[in-house]
Amino acid sequence: MDSAVARERALDAAEELFYGRGVQSVGMDDVRGTSGVSLKRLYQLFPAKEQLVEAYLERRDARWRGQLAEYVERHEEPEERILAVFDWLGEWFGEPDFRGCAWLNAYGELGATSARVAGQVRAHKRAFRDYLASLVDAAGLPDALAGQLFLLAEGAMVTAGVTRSAEPAAEAREAARLLLRTT
Amino acid sequence: MDSAVARERALDAAEELFYGRGVQSVGMDDVRGTSGVSLKRLYQLFPAKEQLVEAYLERRDARWRGQLAEYVERHEEPEERILAVFDWLGEWFGEPDFRGCAWLNAYGELGATSARVAGQVRAHKRAFRDYLASLVDAAGLPDALAGQLFLLAEGAMVTAGVTRSAEPAAEAREAARLLLRTT
DNA sequence: TTGACGAGAGAACGAGCGTTCTCCTACCGT
DNA sequence: ACGGTAGGAGAACGCTCGTTCTCTCGTCAA
Numbered sequence: 001m002d003s004a005v006a007r008e009r010a011l012d013a014a015e016e017l018f019y020g021r022g023v024q025s026v027g028m029d030d031v032r033g034t035s036g037v038s039l040k041r042l043y044q045l046f047p048a049k050e051q052l053v054e055a056y057l058e059r060r061d062a063r064w065r066g067q068l069a070e071y072v073e074r075h076e077e078p079e080e081r082i083l084a085v086f087d088w089l090g091e092w093f094g095e096p097d098f099r100g101c102a103w104l105n106a107y108g109e110l111g112a113t114s115a116r117v118a119g120q121v122r123a124h125k126r127a128f129r130d131y132l133a134s135l136v137d138a139a140g141l142p143d144a145l146a147g148q149l150f151l152l153a154e155g156a157m158v159t160a161g162v163t164r165s166a167e168p169a170a171e172a173r174e175a176a177r178l179l180l181r182t183t
Numbered sequence: 184m185d186s187a188v189a190r191e192r193a194l195d196a197a198e199e200l201f202y203g204r205g206v207q208s209v210g211m212d213d214v215r216g217t218s219g220v221s222l223k224r225l226y227q228l229f230p231a232k233e234q235l236v237e238a239y240l241e242r243r244d245a246r247w248r249g250q251l252a253e254y255v256e257r258h259e260e261p262e263e264r265i266l267a268v269f270d271w272l273g274e275w276f277g278e279p280d281f282r283g284c285a286w287l288n289a290y291g292e293l294g295a296t297s298a299r300v301a302g303q304v305r306a307h308k309r310a311f312r313d314y315l316a317s318l319v320d321a322a323g324l325p326d327a328l329a330g331q332l333f334l335l336a337e338g339a340m341v342t343a344g345v346t347r348s349a350e351p352a353a354e355a356r357e358a359a360r361l362l363l364r365t366t
Numbered sequence: 367t368t369g370a371c372g373a374g375a376g377a378a379c380g381a382g383c384g385t386t387c388t389c390c391t392a393c394c395g396t
Numbered sequence: 397a398c399g400g401t402a403g404g405a406g407a408a409c410g411c412t413c414g415t416t417c418t419c420t421c422g423t424c425a426a
Binding site for chain 2: 412413414415416
């Protein structure tokens with residue numbers, strides 16, 4: 001098996017397991033079992049578990065933001081684009097294996113012990129916030145709105161994760177719509 | 184040492200350590216060292232670590248909601264009371280040992296493995312949401328607003344925790360103020 | 367004074383798991 | 397065919413930590 005293929009399979013398994021059951025309750029042996037990549041190979045690709053976690057978050061970050069942007073760009077109107085963010089969140093929340101925001105979960109588990117993971121979480125959130133700011137800016141709306149929309153989105157993610165419900169997305173969307181109207 | 188005293192000391196130590204460093208990275212031995220309560224006594228009071236965690240969350244829940252209500256009730260106007268929630272959050276975020284929402288942190292760490300902890304987190308969040316709903320109702324505002332304010336508060340807590348900043352409280356307060364005005 | 371009981375200190379036990387090592391097999395070039 | 401190498405399976409190692417056990421000491425009632 002090619003190294004690149006083994007790496008992808010390892011990351012696929014890591015993502016499924018870490019996201020689904022949490023990082024700490026998944027052992028490297030579980031990753032081997034799910035991926036079919038031997039321990040020796042796993043440790044060649046990722047010298048320690050923490051680096052596998054980092055790679056998992058990094059790859060997921062790229063995909064998550066990419067899919068969000070792709071969804072948003074299907075809309076023309078600048079204000080529609082902003083609301084589309086919350087529609088996309090709602091679709092995500094409704095997926096059967098949705099288990100909350102992967103970065104917030106990782107932060108809760110590892111933020112206190114792994115500075116690198118904590119940094120990745122902050123970077124991901126900053127990137128998401130910056131993306132919202134760019135949408136707000138493109139709509140000619142005041143900068144301060146971006147922070148408010150960000151808080152709504154974060155609140156929706158965390159609440160959807162804890163309650164296992166997609167409803168927070170609709171609530172956040174409605175709040176966002178009202179905030180857009182006040183300016 | 185009286186059993187009740189030992190219990191309080193154990194819970195004080197547990198709260199300081201669990202909240203400050205996370206549950207998983209604190210051992211029962213650390214709790215003994217900080218509290219001065221022997222392991223034997225600890226296990227008499229709390230037959231397993233999970234029950235110490237539950238007791239920690241339960242006691243903190245009572246205090247957290249009590250202090251919030253106390254702060255809010257210092258204000259007369261119904262709408263001022265709603266905004267006071269966010270002022271209180273801002274004061275909390277600014278405390279030097281603030282490390283995010285204890286329940287969301289616990290959920291990230293243990294939500295996937297401990298059904299009882301997950302249930303406590305949901306109960307705490309539901310109680311907070313219900314409290315917001317009672318404030319909204321007392322102000323004669325539409326029920327739907329409660330959910331939106333809740334999302335803003337949750338987003339502020341989570342963002343303040345990750346970024347170690349008190350600013351999200353002010354942002355959420357401003358968003359809340361705008362939402363109050365739209366109705 | 368003595369015997370019984372409770373409590374504390376800390377060693378001991380056992381499980382889980384990250385990481386490494388051993389052994390064996392299969393394939394490759396010559 | 398054969399020696400060498402890479403890779404896989406899984407045992408082994410070492411550490412952490414939740415939980416229990418042992419041993420000793422102090423206290424208190426009779």
